[in-house]
Amino acid sequence: MAQTEPPRCRRVGILGYGRLGQFLAGQLLARGPPLGLALAFVWARDGGRLEGLPPPLRLPDLRLLPQT
Known part of the structure; x- marks a missing residue:
């Protein structure tokens, strides 16, 4: 039997938390894990818009993005 890797x-x-950003974030949180997708962060110019998200998902400043 061949063993398959997960x-x-x-x-x-997500950069931006308007209608599209909110939709994408919701879909990633709800449907992403079985598809191998995870929401890493959300950034918005107006950080107050991110209040409904868990703090670990809120990116307060784009300069905090890791450099690759």
Whole structure:
């Protein structure tokens, strides 16, 4: 029997939290894990818009993004 590896998890960041950003964040949180997708962070110019998200997902400053 061949052993299959679990799918690699891809971390997705969202820049902007308007209607599209909110939709994408909700979909990633609800449907992402079985597809191998995880919400890494959300950034918005107006950080107050991120109040409904868990603090670890809020990116307060774009300069905090890791350099790759």
